[in-house]
Amino acid sequence: METPYNQSDLLKEFSPHLERTSVLQMIWIVFLLGVIGLGGFALYTQISKGHIVTGMRDNVVWGIYIVNFIFFMGVSYAGALISGSLHLFRAEWRKPIIRIAEFITIIALLIGPCYILLCIGRLDRLPYLVLFGRIQSPITWDVIAISTDIFGCIIFLYLALLRDIAQIRDFKEISLPKWKKKMYSFLALGYTGTPEQQKRLQNATDIMAAMVISIAIIVYSVLAWIFSVTLQPGWHSTIFGPYFVIAAVFSGCGIMIITMWLFRKIYHLEHYITRRHFVNVGVLMLVLAALFGYFTFSDYLTKWYGSEKNDELLIQLLFKKYYWLFIISNYVGVLLPMIVVGIPKFRTINNITFSAIVVVLALWINRYLIVVPTLESPYLPIQDSRPEWLFYNATWVEWSLTAAGVAVFALLMTLASKFIPVVNVSEMGDKPVPEEEIL
Amino acid sequence: MSVKWVTSQFLKKKFYSKVNVPKAKRIYQMKKEFHLIIIISLFALTLSHQTAFAREESDTAAQISPSLSLNYWCNSNDSATLTARIFFNRDKDMICLKNAVISFSATDGNKIVPLGVAVADSTGNAVLTCSTASLPAKEGMITYNADFTGAGKYLPATGSFSAKPAKLEVSFYEQDSVRYIKVTGTVKDAKGNPVPFADQGIKLYVPSLFRPLPIGEITLDKDGAGNMEFPKTLVGDSLGNITVMAEIEENDVYGNVVASNSIPWAISKHAIQAERPSRELWTPVAPIWMIITLIIMLMGVWAHYVYAVVQLVKIKKSSKKDPYAIK
Numbered sequence: 001m002e003t004p005y006n007q008s009d010l011l012k013e014f015s016p017h018l019e020r021t022s023v024l025q026m027i028w029i030v031f032l033l034g035v036i037g038l039g040g041f042a043l044y045t046q047i048s049k050g051h052i053v054t055g056m057r058d059n060v061v062w063g064i065y066i067v068n069f070i071f072f073m074g075v076s077y078a079g080a081l082i083s084g085s086l087h088l089f090r091a092e093w094r095k096p097i098i099r100i101a102e103f104i105t106i107i108a109l110l111i112g113p114c115y116i117l118l119c120i121g122r123l124d125r126l127p128y129l130v131l132f133g134r135i136q137s138p139i140t141w142d143v144i145a146i147s148t149d150i151f152g153c154i155i156f157l158y159l160a161l162l163r164d165i166a167q168i169r170d171f172k173e174i175s176l177p178k179w180k181k182k183m184y185s186f187l188a189l190g191y192t193g194t195p196e197q198q199k200r201l202q203n204a205t206d207i208m209a210a211m212v213i214s215i216a217i218i219v220y221s222v223l224a225w226i227f228s229v230t231l232q233p234g235w236h237s238t239i240f241g242p243y244f245v246i247a248a249v250f251s252g253c254g255i256m257i258i259t260m261w262l263f264r265k266i267y268h269l270e271h272y273i274t275r276r277h278f279v280n281v282g283v284l285m286l287v288l289a290a291l292f293g294y295f296t297f298s299d300y301l302t303k304w305y306g307s308e309k310n311d312e313l314l315i316q317l318l319f320k321k322y323y324w325l326f327i328i329s330n331y332v333g334v335l336l337p338m339i340v341v342g343i344p345k346f347r348t349i350n351n352i353t354f355s356a357i358v359v360v361l362a363l364w365i366n367r368y369l370i371v372v373p374t375l376e377s378p379y380l381p382i383q384d385s386r387p388e389w390l391f392y393n394a395t396w397v398e399w400s401l402t403a404a405g406v407a408v409f410a411l412l413m414t415l416a417s418k419f420i421p422v423v424n425v426s427e428m429g430d431k432p433v434p435e436e437e438i439l
Numbered sequence: 440m441s442v443k444w445v446t447s448q449f450l451k452k453k454f455y456s457k458v459n460v461p462k463a464k465r466i467y468q469m470k471k472e473f474h475l476i477i478i479i480s481l482f483a484l485t486l487s488h489q490t491a492f493a494r495e496e497s498d499t500a501a502q503i504s505p506s507l508s509l510n511y512w513c514n515s516n517d518s519a520t521l522t523a524r525i526f527f528n529r530d531k532d533m534i535c536l537k538n539a540v541i542s543f544s545a546t547d548g549n550k551i552v553p554l555g556v557a558v559a560d561s562t563g564n565a566v567l568t569c570s571t572a573s574l575p576a577k578e579g580m581i582t583y584n585a586d587f588t589g590a591g592k593y594l595p596a597t598g599s600f601s602a603k604p605a606k607l608e609v610s611f612y613e614q615d616s617v618r619y620i621k622v623t624g625t626v627k628d629a630k631g632n633p634v635p636f637a638d639q640g641i642k643l644y645v646p647s648l649f650r651p652l653p654i655g656e657i658t659l660d661k662d663g664a665g666n667m668e669f670p671k672t673l674v675g676d677s678l679g680n681i682t683v684m685a686e687i688e689e690n691d692v693y694g695n696v697v698a699s700n701s702i703p704w705a706i707s708k709h710a711i712q713a714e715r716p717s718r719e720l721w722t723p724v725a726p727i728w729m730i731i732t733l734i735i736m737l738m739g740v741w742a743h744y745v746y747a748v749v750q751l752v753k754i755k756k757s758s759k760k761d762p763y764a765i766k
Contacts, residue, residue, distance in 0.1 A: 135725040135733060144733075148740055155747050162754075189751060190758025197754045204750035211743045218736075 039404020072112030078252015079105030333362020535563025635663025675705030
């Protein structure tokens with residue numbers, strides 16, 4: 001059984017990160033703000049000139065904005081599933097990394113829906129979705145589901161942070177500005193760790209952990225159903241719900257490993273986040289890679305053998321125009337984590353992180369291949385079939401806003417780590433749960 | 440001047456300025472600083488390039504030569520409707536010039552009569568209706584002109600159309616309990632006197648939701664008259680009123696000629712009380728099972744949220760009872 005850490009020592013170690021921001025961190029933040037500024041300029045261009053500055057046209061009405069939306073939502077749900085499950089199963093090894101999963105959940109969830117707003121041509125009609133929304137529409141389900149999920153994840157994150165907030169409030173050796181002290185004091189809700197408070201907090205956290213897991217599955221399935229209830233080649237599939245959920249957790253594992261690697265390097269957490277954590281999340285990624293590969297194969301195989309005219313056109317498009325993207329997404333992205341994590345010799349921190357980067361890229365491409373080629377092979381041909389109207393190429397505006405989304409993610413992760421330690425100080429200080437009590 | 444040379448000069452300068460620091464550390468620090476400067480410079484360069492590019496694009500906006508097309512419709516009340524459309528092409532797209540002021544005039548080759556001005560709408564169309572009775576004509580032919588004098592970067596443009604005024608009339612009659620539509624047509628001779636419009640094909644329409652519905656075609660005889668039986672299946676308004684339109688389309692000499700008349704001979708359209716739609720996926724009211732499922736799911740989720748929030752409230756309250764709690 002592992003020895004619990006001393007909470008004061010841990011807080012002392014993380015205090016410098018909460019107290020001040022180094023020059024390098026400032027430069028990093030300024031750089032991210034610069035990328036966000038470029039995104040702001042792209043957004044201004046899009047609003048002033050209209051969606052004509054994007055690659056989206058009458059035929060391909062969804063582009064990389066929707067891809068980014070699916071991607072960030074997937075990352076968020078993966079964070080929720082990982083943090084919720086690890087919490088419920090009381091996995092001891094979760095303690096140093098669970099905070100990272102919680103940050104990923106809420107930050108990705110706040111960024112994802114913004115891409116939908118970028119995609120909408122007439123934002124002034126957005127209230128109609130609430131005023132005249134029909135319950136039968138999957139778009140309405142999605143709006144309800146995402147807003148419900150945002151509330152749930154905020155509550156879960158708050159519950160998970162409460163003990164650490166109270167610890168920082170009570171920690172005397174930390175020198176924080178007055179406003180920050182007041183903020184911690186306000187957010188701590190007077191938590192002092194009495195048996196009654198501990199019991200209430202534990203109950204609420206357990207319930208919310210279970211809720212965020214189930215909501216994540218439902219919400220990402222709803223997102224998949226937006227596609228699969230549509231009679232479009234490549235989308236109208238019964239396995240899209242579970243396929244999306246698997247893909248989401250798969251990509252989320254990748255983001256989790258990359259973030260763990262970055263925080264480990266930046267905050268020198270080598271003592272807390274060890275090879276064991278990378279291997280454990282890596283094994284989860286391996287299992288998900290196998291499931292993802294199985295679902296992908298099953299989906300395309302039935303379409304291929306079905307030989308329906310439009311499905312065949314889509315598969316031809318994937319194997320010709322998008323050949324390399326298809327190979328990277330569905331072969332490299334699946335096989336690499338299996339090889340790296342599956343063979344003990346390759347199972348190093350850097351190798352696992354590299355395979356996670358490839359997985360994240362492959363999964364982004366996978367979403368691109370789900371959205372764009374389908375819209376490029378519609379059932380009804382459009383009247384004016386100019387290549388630039390029929391096919392999709394993302395413009396600098398879309399790429400800038402994509403980069404801005406990634407920058408916002410990185411910025412919020414950085415700011416979050418300045419607000420609360422990236423390692424769960426309270427749980428690290430708890431007595432480890434004996435193995436036989438798990439489950 | 441290569442980047443390598445700049446790097447070496449920079450390092451040399453920095454190196455001699457800090458002689459007391461160990462050499463390896465100095466070089467490491469200088470390299471670090473230099474890379475930082477390069478990154479910031481590249482970023483600033485990217486931003487400034489974007490701004491400069493945008494400015495350059497707006498400054499070098501070339502003059503645009505728009506096209507102007509003129510369409511002509513001769514009406515039954517000795518008037519003509521002139522429609523000028525002004526537009527230009529950019530990247531294979533047609534862009535209409537909204538608010539362009541178009542001047543219309545008529546001429547026989549010698550005398551020019553101004554007809555008026557109209558402003559183009561968002562589709563680039565400027566429409567003017569004028570009387571054709573006293574317009575100058577050469578052997579009965581009137582030339583209509585539409586002129587755009589230019590504005591800002593848009594160059595002037597003109598369009599013209601020549602046509603002889605023609606006139607159609609639609610009337611209705613009943614013979615032996617059979618109802619007929621009658622169309623008569625006249626044109627003006629060289630002296631300006633009306634003469635029958637013989638051997639001319641006329642298309643008949645009634646208005647419908649998207650575009651006029653064709654109901655038949657007749658040819659005018661030597662007396663300039665033609666008829667066809669009134670269709671019994673046409674649906675009019677609640678009183679049975681229907682408008683029948685007669686048209687000559689894009690004739691080389693007469694252009695577009697149109698006339699219309701109304702008669703209460705059509706089948707009356709009765710307002711039918713719409714039944715309450717059944718609960719389906721495609722009707723405005725959702726199926727009951729769907730509403731119940733949604734309510735159960737939302738209530739289930741939100742009840743747990745409320746529970747968690749209540750626990751937080753109780754934690755807050757319990758801290759007030761706790762004498763050791765931070766207030």
